[in-house]
Amino acid sequence: xxxxxxxxxxxxxxxxxxxxxxxxxxxxxxxxxxxxxxxxxxxxxxxxxxxxxxxxxxxxxxxxxxxxxxxxxxxxxxxxxxxxxxxxxxxxxxxxxxxxxxxxxxxxxxxxxxxxxxxxxxxxxxxxxxxxxxxxxxxxxxxxxxxxxxxxxxxxxxxxxxxxxxxxxxxxxxxxxxxxxxxxxxxxxxxxxxxxxxxxxxxxxxxxxxxxxxxxxxxxxxxxxxxxxxxxxxxxxxxxxxxxxxxxxxxxxxxxxxxxxxxxxxxxxxxxxxxxxxxxxxxxxxxxxxxxxxxxxxxxxxxxxxxxxxxxxxxxxxxxxxxxxxxxxxxxxxxxxxxxxxxxxxxxxxxxxxxxxxxxxxxxxxxxxxxxxxxxxxxxxxxxxxxxxxxxxxxxxxxxxxxxxxxxxxxxx
Numbered sequence: 343x344x345x346x347x348x349x350x351x352x353x354x355x356x357x358x359x360x361x362x363x364x365x366x367x368x369x370x371x372x373x374x375x376x377x378x379x380x381x382x383x384x385x386x387x388x389x390x391x392x393x394x395x396x397x398x399x400x401x402x403x404x405x406x407x408x409x410x411x412x413x414x415x416x417x418x419x420x421x422x423x424x425x426x427x428x429x430x431x432x433x434x435x436x437x438x439x440x441x442x443x444x445x446x447x448x449x450x451x452x453x454x455x456x457x458x459x460x461x462x463x464x465x466x467x468x469x470x471x472x473x474x475x476x477x478x479x480x481x482x483x484x485x486x487x488x489x490x491x492x493x494x495x496x497x498x499x500x501x502x503x504x505x506x507x508x509x510x511x512x513x514x515x516x517x518x519x520x521x522x523x524x525x526x527x528x529x530x531x532x533x534x535x536x537x538x539x540x541x542x543x544x545x546x547x548x549x550x551x552x553x554x555x556x557x558x559x560x561x562x563x564x565x566x567x568x569x570x571x572x573x574x575x576x577x578x579x580x581x582x583x584x585x586x587x588x589x590x591x592x593x594x595x596x597x598x599x600x601x602x603x604x605x606x607x608x609x610x611x612x613x614x615x616x617x618x619x620x621x622x623x624x625x626x627x628x629x630x631x632x633x634x635x636x637x638x639x640x641x642x643x644x645x646x647x648x649x650x651x652x653x654x655x656x657x658x659x660x661x662x663x664x665x666x667x668x669x670x671x672x673x674x675x676x677x678x679x680x681x682x683x684x685x686x687x688x689x690x691x692x693x694x695x696x697x698x699x700x701x702x703x704x705x706x707x708x709x710x711x712x713x714x715x716x717x718x719x720x721x722x723x724x725x726x727x728x729x730x731x732x733x734x735x736x737x738x739x740x741x742x743x744x745x746x747x748x749x750x751x752x753x754x755x
Contacts, residue, residue, distance in 0.1 A: 363561035364568050365550035371445075372548070372568075373575040374438040379536060380576060381431035386529050388424040396476070398522035400515035403478035404602045422591040423583075428470055429594040430583055432617035435463060443648070444670055446658025447549040453649040455542040460646040462535050465528055467618060467642070472525035474615055478518065479599030484612045486513050486521070492625070495632040512605070553658025611687055619684030620677055624703065626688050627696035637700065644707050651707055654715050656722055663718055666711065673706045 395414055397406040410417040439459070442448060448456035475486040490507045494500040509516030550556060562568075586593060594616060598609050614622055624641050628634035644651075660667040680699045686692040 362544060362564040364548050364564050365556050366560050366562050367550050367552065367556075368548065368568065369551055370571070370575060371437070371441045373572055374434050374441065376572045376576065377434045377579050378431065378438055380579065381427060381434055382529070382533060382536065384427050385424060385431060386533065388420050388427065389526070389529065391420050392424055393522075393526060396522070398476070398515075398519045400478075400518060403476065403518055407477050419587070422587045426583070426586050426591060426594060428473065429615070429617065430579075430586070432466070432470070434579075435466065436617075439463065439645075440674060442549075443673075444660050444667075445549055445551060446553050446652075446655060446660070448649040448652070449655060449658055450649075450653075451546045452542075452549070455539065455546055456649055457646050458535055458539045458542060460642070462532055462539065463645070464642055465532050465535070467621075469525060469528040469532065470615060470617070472521040472528070475518065475521050476525060477599055478603045480601045480603055480607070480609050481596045481598045481612065483513060483603035483605065484609055485614050486517065488612055489614070490517075492631070492635050495635050497632075549658065551659060551661065553661070613685055616681065616685070619682075620680035620703075621684075623680040623684030623696045624700045626684070626693065627700040637704075641703065644704065648707065651712060652715065654712075654719065656719055665714055665718060669706065669710055669714055673703075676702045676706070 392410060395406060395410050395417070397403060399406075407421065410421050412418075414420075442456065442459070471485075471489060475482045490504055490513065493503045493507065496503060505511070507517065507520070508514065509520060596613070596615075613619065621638050621641050625634045625638040628637050657663065660670055676699055680696070680703060683692050683696045683699060
């Protein structure tokens with residue numbers, strides 16, 4: 343007779359989902375991981391349904407999207423859910439990553455967990471770019487032309503790589519088919535990496551707002567405490583998603599993408615989606631094409647190096663490091679301003695502002711934060727020595743009591 347408790351696979355799954363010990367002091371910032379998984383699953387499901395009606399052809403791609411919007415039952419809902427779901431997905435992931443930076447979720451023993459997370463983020467960017475091309479509007483076509491042209495800056499193999507991406511001498515129907523295939527496959531690779539990410543999380547254990555290793559007595563089972571908390575957060579996330587999808591579905595899109603792609607007419611201002619604007623601003627800030635591409639790639643790669651750049655931290659959470667906390671919020675503002683500059687025209691003064699912001703972006707990881715960590719470590723050691731000195735009891739010599747003995751007692755028998 344089959345018994346649930348005797349099956350190791352089900353037992354491991356049960357312990358993972360329900361008996362996983364979680365720190366007792368987790369806040370709602372720890373819910374964004376489940377929001378990201380939900381957003382990924384929504385993207386996969388809606389993407390599969392849209393692929394049933396989409397035609398990756400030079401002449402019919404734009405018309406097939408309009409067909410989905412106008413003729414397919416609830417096709418408009420599928421398309422808007424998928425398009426806005428990508429933006430909401432990136433919002434959730436950005437908050438998830440900033441939370442990891444703030445509470446030190448990249449330090450030992452979570453280095454591999456953080457690196458896998460950055461790899462997921464990189465694949466998300468690539469997948470989103472391929473998806474941005476598929477509607478075959480004006481912004482889709484010209485964004486594909488501009489971004490793929492960047493690979494020509496790579497020495498020796500650059501031009502051959504661009505021809506391979508295009509499958510010809512310009513962005514054409516074969517390019518569209520290739521991007522559609524990659525856009526369909528990559529989300530499943532991301533899903534596999536997410537499962538690895540979750541597995542590594544359960545190996546190393548969850549971080550907490552204090553950034554300290556809690557004892558088992560300070561942990562509670564994931565079910566029903568945090569599962570109910572996640573369900574409540576998911577209801578709120580889906581509610582906000584429906585507000586965007588049903589009331590302002592074009593809020594995060596670009597109006598030029600409702601014009602069919604025309605290679606003979608160049609838009610006045612070519613920009614990618616909003617979640618790629620910070621990296622696009624870094625690309626434009628460097629005058630040289632090759633170094634601009636290198637800087638853009640390094641802006642993502644440097645995130646994976648954070649566990650090694652900040653390895654000398656004595657405490658995880660910024661709650662106990664006020665100077666680093668100020669610097670962190672400075673970095674958040676810098677990233678936001680890079681996004682704003684990336685959406686502006688490539689002209690002065692935005693290029694100059696982009697260069698200053700790019701220096702500050704890399705300076706946070708390579709100069710400012712490592713230097714501040716050394717200063718804070720010195721302050722920690724100094725305070726520890728002062729405290730130890732105050733607690734140390736002063737050494738006092740025992741007083742030898744000298745009794746005055748009268749002279750007549752010396753001769754008393």
